[in-house]
Amino acid sequence: MSQDFRLPDLGEGLPDAELVSWLVAEGDEVALNQNIAEVETAKAVIELPSPFAGTVQKLHHAAGDVVEVGEVLITFGGAGAEDVAPRPAAQEAAEDEKATPNLVGYGAAPRKSARPQRRARAARADDARSADTAVLEAAPHDAIVEQPLEQPLERPRSTPPVRKFAKDLGIDLALIEATGVKGLITRADVEAYAARVGLGAAPDAAPAAASVRPGPDERVTRRPIRGVRKVTAEAMVRSAFTAPHVTTFHTVDITETMRLVASLKADRSLEGHRIGVMAVAAKAVCLALGHNVSLNAKWDAEAGEIVEHHYVNLGIAAATDRGLIVPVIPDADAMTLVELADALRDLAQVARSGKTPPAAMTGGTFSITNFGVFGVEAGTPILNPGEAGILGLGSVQRRPWEHDGEIALRDVMTLSLSFDHRLVDGAEGSRFLVDVARVLEQPGRAMLLR
Template sequence: MPEYKQFPLSDTAEGLTEADILAWRVQVGDTVTVNQIVVEIETAKAAVELPIPWAGVITELHVEPGQTVEVGTAILTMDVDPGGTAAPAAAPAEAAEEEMKPLVGYGSKAVATKRRARKGSAVATPAPVAAPVVTPAPAAAAAPVAPPRGGYVPLAKPPVRKLAKDLGVDLHSLTGTADGGVISRADVERAANGSAPAVPVAATPDAGYDPATRERRVPIKGVRKATAAAMVQSAYTAPHVTEFLTIDVTPMMELREKLKKSREFAGTKLTPLAFAAKAVCLAARRTPDINAVWDEAAQEIVYKEYVHLGIAAATPRGLVVPKIRDADAKSLKELASALTELTNTAREGKTTPAAMLNGTFTITNVGVFGVDTGTPIINPGESAILAVGAIRDTPWVVDGQVRVRKVMQLSLSFDHRVIDGQQGSEFLADVGALLADPAVAISY
């Protein structure tokens, strides 16, 4: 007899409550194996591929790509004992209720199901599942994958998707004629018969566009939604203070050119950001308050003896802040290599949720956009953030003479509950001194 199980959306990081379905990697009728990737989702932190802990036949897909689903919601049903059955049937309600149990995702605790357990009842042990694999979006795969945020997402019901797969029709090339732009069976059949030309993705209007008002509305989801919530929380919780410093970094730029030609740094992308990262780690030793955090619940200030350095990175999904773990223990070369790997991974959308947790200090490099400075908002769970501006040729007084020098601006925002003006000023001055003359590092 068939045995049906329902696969719930699991918490892929710490405390996530929902995720967007980006693309299915399976269709109704597909036979899957244990730990096979079945769906790609977008959480508040990254794009994640979810494996399934059972083998069997997919009988139903409950949600469409583009939908937002709460953690614990069943997203597919499968028959884990298909032997001897002619064709999979719909799962009984009893099986659905029994199998609505949370799975364990990457670095997460078991999540609660929607149905409250009766008092005195035993709690079922969560089914084990392999850690999610984070991938860029879109990613190459056999099944259609949704394009980046803001692009066209093909909408079609599971039977239509299966028909398209059987007929070799790419849903991304079709324009749905049903209500809401949903692709119908007739649309797929026409494309398969060659009676209707395929519409390129680029020519398909963005969802949410209204020609009458010439406005496009995009739902607030995923990384953008999480970033907004975090920034509002930080702005209204931590009393921000921002200080500014303009420095002559000509000696740093000269040292950079010298090191780039050395054997030790051969093949290493040595950027001014690497020098800023090293300067922050060194300066934090002299001002430990900068690396502490306010714990409102415990009414304590927590001092960290390590620097997990966050680097704000702009990606197609929005702003993410992956961390360099134990950055204070790394050399300049190691920091430069870590920065290159971190930024490349972030831009490709491969940053794991775990890589964005538990930072202690953040650097945002607004200089790459040609911006001089700004007033950055502190990331929740931290007490300070440094903005590094563009390096420009600027008239500068040196030994009483006006000369053209390499000049940049720094701005430091800090939580005034943890860091007083003196500590913030001393830290910013130390970072500036290290960038203006890297030889000062010998005295640290």
């Protein structure tokens, strides 16, 4: 008996996903809900849990392949086929109708086995493997560990590309300490071990990104347009050719904001909360949107309506290794400065890890992008589709500035506001920008606003 697991609809309406890596190999025993693969959609890297328990019979795709939703990803069967958990009835019906299975609904509880003796034998085998693994983990990782003849050691968990990489270097994976999720041995683990024992890179080791290929004259590199880069490009083109963009600039003296940030950083009661200029700017934006509702609206062409939001779902543009993404802080207008700072910190950490869930990148009503972190003074940010405005924060610079009738060195920042001219007139955009600037110039003014 065998069971096929098809790539499910991941809840984004996307037709395919790229297989980033396998977390299991053919012949592995897999438990129900164990993560078996990482796939990259246009929005995030997602770990797929197994809806079955059993033996991996066949992996139908390799890392780097683009798999269509509904296509068979992995087949379970072989020696453990009879112990495979039943598929939910909804999934069987969906497959009968050649419909796309959905990730929600996979992972139902396995049926109770009518063979207690088999369960007992499996438990004893698991205990033996666990004991052997414990011995291995207790031993120095550079040591050669003799395996008992009665029971082979459990195979170290890694992906097929990593197994091949280690094999090319002549390295036994059993000697490597895993740092990946749930004890997974990564390529970096193999490289670190190789460096420690003085081994060089494998002469014929494949490049990390199999989808990257040199051009005909080997002076160019061609990369397929997919994932985040593809969707970002499509969204930006759609935005640029749908919404008439206008960008306006305003340079602001934020010396008082910098003093506030420094004082909050020195406050021991706020230790652990990273309250920076970005958090203060986010708070200023939320306050200003309350008085400039046209910047917190959407143009609904299909309904022939302008939709004004009475809440702020604040999008934060984040540059990651996978490309630009815009995760959202829901109801940011209801948060305190400390809560906003914490939300920004958590958002950035998840974005850098590439694990931002698709649901966290939808529903934004206004966005902020911070190109100041790259030392850039100003720019013309492109609207996130469906939003009326986006504010760009430039770098903080120390400049001679007029203050109280004299010239003094002050901390200044240039704000760049792009807005949809269908929704926002120039006067409204200017008022919003000035309202944000006033809070950054005198953060105490926020006490007077609601």
